[in-house]
Amino acid sequence: MPDTTATTATTAPVYAAPVFLDTAPAPLPTPQTLSRRRNVVRQLGRFVAFNVKMIGMILHGAH
Amino acid sequence: MSRIVILGAGIAGHTAAMHLSRWLRRGHTITVVSPQADWNWIPSNVWVGVGRMRPEQVTFPLAPLYQRRGIAFEQARATVLYPEGTADDPTPQVEFQRTGPERDGETGRIGYDYLVNATGPKLNFAATPGLGPDGHTVSICTAAHATGAAQRFAAAVARVQAGEHLRFVIGTGHGTCTCQGAAFEYTFNVEHELREAGLRDRAEVVYLTNEADLGDFGVGGLAFTDRGYLTSSKLWTESLFRERDVRAITGAGVTEVTPTAIRYEQLDGSFHELPYDFAMLLPPFRGVGLTVLDRSGADISDRVFNPGGFMKVDADYAAKPYGEWRAEDWPRTYECAAFPNIFAPGIAFAPPHAISQPRQAPDGTVIAPAPPRTGMPSGVMAHAVAETIRDRVLGRTRPAHHASLAEVGAACVASAGAGFRHGSAASMTMYPVVPDRHTYPATGRHPRGNFGEIGLAGHWVKYMLHFLFIWKAKGRPFWTLIPE
Numbered sequence: 001m002p003d004t005t006a007t008t009a010t011t012a013p014v015y016a017a018p019v020f021l022d023t024a025p026a027p028l029p030t031p032q033t034l035s036r037r038r039n040v041v042r043q044l045g046r047f048v049a050f051n052v053k054m055i056g057m058i059l060h061g062a063h
Numbered sequence: 064m065s066r067i068v069i070l071g072a073g074i075a076g077h078t079a080a081m082h083l084s085r086w087l088r089r090g091h092t093i094t095v096v097s098p099q100a101d102w103n104w105i106p107s108n109v110w111v112g113v114g115r116m117r118p119e120q121v122t123f124p125l126a127p128l129y130q131r132r133g134i135a136f137e138q139a140r141a142t143v144l145y146p147e148g149t150a151d152d153p154t155p156q157v158e159f160q161r162t163g164p165e166r167d168g169e170t171g172r173i174g175y176d177y178l179v180n181a182t183g184p185k186l187n188f189a190a191t192p193g194l195g196p197d198g199h200t201v202s203i204c205t206a207a208h209a210t211g212a213a214q215r216f217a218a219a220v221a222r223v224q225a226g227e228h229l230r231f232v233i234g235t236g237h238g239t240c241t242c243q244g245a246a247f248e249y250t251f252n253v254e255h256e257l258r259e260a261g262l263r264d265r266a267e268v269v270y271l272t273n274e275a276d277l278g279d280f281g282v283g284g285l286a287f288t289d290r291g292y293l294t295s296s297k298l299w300t301e302s303l304f305r306e307r308d309v310r311a312i313t314g315a316g317v318t319e320v321t322p323t324a325i326r327y328e329q330l331d332g333s334f335h336e337l338p339y340d341f342a343m344l345l346p347p348f349r350g351v352g353l354t355v356l357d358r359s360g361a362d363i364s365d366r367v368f369n370p371g372g373f374m375k376v377d378a379d380y381a382a383k384p385y386g387e388w389r390a391e392d393w394p395r396t397y398e399c400a401a402f403p404n405i406f407a408p409g410i411a412f413a414p415p416h417a418i419s420q421p422r423q424a425p426d427g428t429v430i431a432p433a434p435p436r437t438g439m440p441s442g443v444m445a446h447a448v449a450e451t452i453r454d455r456v457l458g459r460t461r462p463a464h465h466a467s468l469a470e471v472g473a474a475c476v477a478s479a480g481a482g483f484r485h486g487s488a489a490s491m492t493m494y495p496v497v498p499d500r501h502t503y504p505a506t507g508r509h510p511r512g513n514f515g516e517i518g519l520a521g522h523w524v525k526y527m528l529h530f531l532f533i534w535k536a537k538g539r540p541f542w543t544l545i546p547e
């Protein structure tokens with residue numbers, strides 16, 4: 001078998017500086033949204049709602 | 064009398080062992096072979112990794128529990144399967160090497176009628192030079208790794224407190240990694256801790272991922288309804304990154320980690336170098352590398368495992384282009400294709416293909432997430448496998464129980480910071496895990512099965528699940544009422 005490795009020139013890659021994703025077009029939550037996400041009373045309701053969702057999915061997926 | 068041997072005491076193996084031990088009480092033996100003495104609730108390792116929890120809070124010793132439940136426990140690593148027995152003994156058997164403190168290195172064999180291969184992943188840090196705790200980055204994949212990560216994180220925080228500006232990089236350490244959810248969680252927990260400590264202005268947090276888009280999570284992303292719009296997990300995740308000022312690099316396959324920089328290739332073929340001060344990068348996963356020998360001693364591992372070391376089960380493994388992937392390709396019963404008395408639930412089974420769209424750089428380097436098999440589906444698969452084995456042991460002539468990822472859903476609660484008042488998490492549900500474009504043509508998933516929300520309630524859910532699942536794993540009263 002011919003030795004292919006001997007003739008393969010491996011050029012080391014040139015490493016450029018990192019390029020970060022531009023997230024500026026993504027929606028930014030308003031202060032009201034952020035406060036809703038932290039509001040204990042509202043979040044208690046969301047806690048119950050998410051648990052109901054999970055239970056629904058478990059029952060739906062049960063075989 | 065039947066002998067059931069379970070390899071691995073993680074989420075899948077332990078679930079199977081616990082259920083079988085309540086269904087098959089008299090005359091049958093259940094043996095768990097696993098190299099670690101402790102069970103680990105891996106999802107909470109994220110909090111160990113930032114110093115919010117101690118390793119004892121996420122682990123407990125298996126031996127006393129198994130003794131109480133009549134399960135035999137071999138603290139050992141399985142090495143060789145003899146599914147046809149040997150030349151002298153036709154009993155199917157497993158060879159193992161003990162790992163416990165007293166008999167470390169000793170080998171042994173155990174015969175079985177049914178075998179559950181729930182050995183999960185081998186953390187393949189060797190795939191990327193410099194990756195992992197023996198290299199230059201930390202990991203949170205085991206409780207011990209997470210403890211090491213917490214120490215290095217505390218040291219980095221101390222440097223920021225002393226006035227230095229540091230870069231914290233978290234993400235995937237190879238182009239083919241899975242489990243992006245864990246990296247996402249650790250990113251936002253690190254960010255949260257730095258913010259709570261008043262150090263955020265001197266700390267840059269970067270998420271480096273092999274996902275082509277944020278919010279892919281290895282499942283091709285999600286679409287869900289939000290305030291009357293069908294929105295994507297991409298937009299939703301980008302919004303969180305923008306809000307918390309976390310920088311992101313997507314479509315990146317890490318090729319090397321040096322003591323000061325992470326080198327990676329991107330999907331457009333460009334190579335980059337990212338200097339860092341603290342880095343937690345997940346490894347790619349492989350199967351744990353069991354050998355399979357036939358009666359004559361010939362190696363038949365490739366009949367049982369795919370090249371990645373994952374067990375071939377009842378899936379359609381025919382190679383086909385992305386556009387032709389079907390929900391029915393995915394396994395339903397996890398019965399080994401070559402030996403129907405062997406099953407492989409959890410990460411141990413070979414997926415027929417990815418879930419996210421396959422992508423590669425111009426030079427052919429694959430940069431695309433492998434399919435995740437997260438905790439909830441792993442438990443559901445193991446439950447189904449345990450039911451099938453129970454029926455066969457008890458002589459019930461029923462079809463095998465099924466739990467295809469194309470017919471089960473998953474709830475994912477991705478922590479974005481711990482704290483009873485200031486914590487938060489992204490709570491998501493998806494149904495089914497593998498998109499089924501035939502049944503749900505619009506998005507591949509049930510219109511009401513997908514859901515996403517960020518808030519304090521998510522943290523409470525994640526914290527509650529921590530206690531519930533450890534309660535269940537310990538077999539405490541009413542544990543069977545807690546679903547997988």
Ligand SMILES: Cc1cc2nc3c(=O)[nH]c(=O)nc-3n(C[C@H](O)[C@H](O)[C@H](O)COP(=O)(O)OP(=O)(O)OC[C@H]3O[C@@H](n4cnc5c(N)ncnc54)[C@H](O)[C@@H]3O)c2cc1C
Binds near residue numbers: 073106182409436439
């Ligand atoms: C940091 C992190 C965070 C995560 N967070 C979440 C989350 O929030 N939610 C979620 O749903 N999922 C999460 N996951 C994924 C979840 O942990 C896995 O899906 C789940 O653990 C898979 O279960 P398993 O039983 O297949 O594998 P494991 O739980 O890994 O168990 C494998 C078992 O096999 C044993 N073993 C290994 N080799 C051998 C051998 N040769 N012989 C015998 N035994 C062997 C291991 O010691 C272990 O006991 C997370 C994963 C990570 C790494």
